[in-house]
Amino acid sequence: MHPHFSTKERILSAAEELFARHGFAGASLRQVTAAANVNLAAVNYHFGSKDNLINELFRRRLDELTARRLEMLEQAEAQPKPTLEAILEAFVLPALNLASDQLGGSAFMRVLARAYAEHDQTLRKFLSGNYGHVLKRFAQAIRPLLPELDKEALYWRLDFVSGALTYAMSDFGAVKRPPGRSEEDHRRQAAREFVRFAVAGLRAPE
């Protein structure tokens, strides 16, 4: 009846929530293990170190997120006339689904926002080494649809787009769900607004 949550997953979920709230340096393994209701030593047994726990926390979510994004991107490109809208939706919708459907997905998006601000070498190397290819892949897909835009300008704008998305999805944004609207409607509204905004921004005249 009840699903079984392993010690490892309980630690990952508690870490996600606490790192979202207090940052990687700001939340201790003692807080994490207390919240997960596991022994302090379990972290080192299952993950080896705090740094590696952080890496695994990202891997648990990002492997699936990037797979869904690339999957939708291929579907969009398989159309006879791929649109900028469809490509951007391939980037945005999987992230929104993760944030709203999966337990703890919203905390994960806040952790991701923190990772962007983190200049520490260890985490940045892990993320750009394992997931940096995704942004490049999307840039390649978008480029032929904006032939008048030079390569540098395109990179600037994609940078703005992913920044806007990251911060919009972490919950400190100004836009709260109005009472009486379902979580799913709110998400679809956010996706629609975001894609419209991003398409227009990318298409801005040089």
Add this chain to the structure above:
Amino acid sequence: MHPHFSTKERILSAAEELFARHGFAGASLRQVTAAANVNLAAVNYHFGSKDNLINELFRRRLDELTARRLEMLEQAEAQPKPTLEAILEAFVLPALNLASDQLGGSAFMRVLARAYAEHDQTLRKFLSGNYGHVLKRFAQAIRPLLPELDKEALYWRLDFVSGALTYAMSDFGAVKRPPGRSEEDHRRQAAREFVRFAVAGLRAPE
């Protein structure tokens, strides 16, 4: 000949650099005072606590930054036909000037990006209490220029804009400065690209 830097200011500058690199919890007062070449106890003598040092660090920069932004906003609004470009420039250019002209200004922008990701009560209350009125003031200025946009859509888009700006200002982004271009030129290019992107995004058809 040489300007005199007080103990207090040396601490603030060292803190700015170290908090930018490692975060508020990640950099210790021992690291800060060592970098500033002052005694450890000087922090508590001059600032009382680490939390208050952080507040004073923001006050030192933000008082002038918000003054310049509101100044430029008033100039933009004083024109017979205020433009969206001019209003956005009033928000972006003072930040850009701070980042590129003032010693340590670039580190401060990274600290500011960290503050956005910070959900800790103490810092957020200080910032929104002292400087929260600025964003509202800009929203009021922009609204009459986008009369066709409903209030909720405008808030969505302003949220996207400030996310994109925050992200772009911290230097995590994919766009690296090309060799042979000065740091200042790179930032001016970023500002130009950003305003173009943001204006187009805000003006997207509903």
Add this chain to the structure above:
DNA sequence: GTCTATAAGCCGATAGAC
């Protein structure tokens, strides 16, 4: 104002019993 010395406590990581 600046210093030394130290208090009081939390940190990550590990050794070793079960």
Add this chain to the structure above:
DNA sequence: GTCTATCGGCTTATAGAC
């Protein structure tokens, strides 16, 4: 795999000499 106990080191903050 999970536990207790602990090591060595780091943290903020302060008391008190100069």
